[in-house]
């Protein structure tokens with residue numbers, strides 16, 4: 079079953095045209111990675127799906143329904159949740175309070191205790207305030223806040239950004255668990271290793287347009303694509 083389909087989507091910030099006839103499709107329970115360098119339009123693509131981009135055109139279908147004219151609220155209620163890049167958690171609230179508040183946003187949320195099963199790191203930090211968590215812990219909490227709302231489609235914007243390698247490994251394990259739980263995932267990444275490790279299929283975009291799509295095993299063979307369209311390691315240094 080197709081969960082999400084974008085057909086010739088265009089997006090704009092004021093007069094600035096950012097996405098150009100972008101198309102993609104996600105099947106149920108797939109983990110799809112959206113790759114592209116900084117400024118390629120990855121975040122804008124996710125915001126186009128959630129309706130938070132100022133102007134969008136083209137067709138966006140979610141579970142067979144056209145959502146391209148739906149409001150941010152309506153789209154969220156339909157089961158699409160996004161974890162933004164700056165991993166917003168409430169700094170003065172505890173881990174448990176952060177989760178409870180997220181539960182209130184869903185008509186049919188998952189139990190708080192289930193999140194502690196998935197995110198054992200958070201179990202030890204129940205009464206800690208958001209502001210006292212490390213970057214990695216905040217990212218876990220941000221993902222848990224989305225997941226507790228029982229989304230059908232989870233959008234993750236650069237989940238590994240700014241995290242130490244050992245934390246990235248933890249996050250990989252946790253997200254591996256998450257995707258076992260009947261959720262379709264679209265994530266953006268600049269960390270190619272992480273994307274190649276976790277995703278099943280990938281889209282590469284450049285300057286707001288599709289340049290490649292295929293399976294992760296195919297992508298592993300394509301150093302040319304990684305070199306041309308992704309900011310890999312040393313290349314970025316200059």
Ligand SMILES: Nc1ncnc2c1ncn2[C@@H]1O[C@H](COP(=O)(O)OP(=O)(O)O)[C@@H](O)[C@H]1O
Nearest residue numbers: 091094096114115116117118119120121122123
């Ligand atoms: N709020 C905004 N207003 C105007 N331009 C923006 C805004 N957000 C992003 N852009 C521009 O849109 C393009 C795509 O950005 P973005 O989707 O954030 O790329 P990515 O997430 O791949 O780094 C960039 O040229 C960026 O400068």
Ligand SMILES: [Mg+2]
Nearest residue numbers: 120121122163
């Ligand atoms: Mg981005």
